[in-house]
Amino acid sequence: MRVLLVEDDAILGDAVKAHVASLGHAVDWVTTLEDASVSLRAVTYSLMLLDLRLPDGSGLTLLRDMRGREDATPVIILTAHDQISDRIEGLNCGADDYLVKPFNLGELTARMGAVARRYARIPSTFLCLGELKVQPTERRILRKGEDIALSGREWAVLDTLLARRTAIVSKSQIEEALYAFGAEIESNTVEVYVSRLRKKLGREVIETLRGVGYRIKVDDVKAD
Known part of the structure; x- marks a missing residue:
């Protein structure tokens, strides 16, 4: 599948991109909300990995905009915000899952698989x-x-x-x-x-x- 990674941390972004690519997926990595919006208009993605704290605003703004225009691209939030209220807000905005930094890349793989199964609607x-x-x-x-x-x-x-x-x-x-x-x-x-x-x-x-x-x-x- 093709994945959009929205992450401004160079070290983490590089690690996540390399890991997801090693699973056989194509990965487009951007670091701002503006670039993410451009990418979403140009390409149909199977999954987006979305950081919340970006140089030009909150990832939740992008997520609300996507869901407002009925863009159903699956979204896993990747963020250092670990408060329960932050998780609830992210899920209420339309995220499919939430992963708190720092996280294990194996757990990311598992959560990507879980979201894929949910959208495939053929889990068994x-x-x-x-x-x-x-x-x-x-x-x-x-x-x-x-x-x-x-x-x-x-x-x-x-x-x-x-x-x-x-x-x-x-x-x-x-x-x-x-x-x-x-x-x-x-x-x-x-x-x-x-x-x-x-x-x-x-x-x-x-x-x-x-x-x-x-x-x-x-x-x-x-x-x-």
């Missing part, structure tokens, strides 16, 4: 792709009980296809999931990762609609 289900059993929120794929390992970017492509499994996904939509602002994109990157997924999952799993995009073939959704 798996997808059937032929003989494959796919659990997207757990990032796990099984074939006849054996795990299939994917790289972070392979998961980014698969997540994008699964999120739009009833529709055709364009090459540009996949590129957006793979890269943060300013990253260099090679012309054949999407084709390379689709090819790698087909080798691991089976050629029949991903359909190419020449000149249009790609579509994944989900056979069924079942409960565990």
Whole structure:
């Protein structure tokens, strides 16, 4: 997924960006409310990690504005404000979760996963792709009980296809999931990762609609 990190602390911002990127997500890092607003208008994000105390104001101002215009992007607040009243205010403004600094990066990973499961609305289900059993929120794929390992970017492509499994996904939509602002994109990157997924999952799993995009073939959704 593509994540917007809004954090003005250089050391923490760099650490969080590197950690989230290591999980296979594209991360855009900005340090002001103004830049965050510009980013939100330009890109559709799967998650925002939002600091509250920023150089040009409070992150809650941005959050209220987002919810006021019905922007439902999931938001996890990252802040040094540890008072219960601060947490309540953040949640009442529309935050999905709240993490107090300093925090463990492993806990951030867990909270990101929890928010993703909440928005996926399939916490106890798996997808059937032929003989494959796919659990997207757990990032796990099984074939006849054996795990299939994917790289972070392979998961980014698969997540994008699964999120739009009833529709055709364009090459540009996949590129957006793979890269943060300013990253260099090679012309054949999407084709390379689709090819790698087909080798691991089976050629029949991903359909190419020449000149249009790609579509994944989900056979069924079942409960565990």
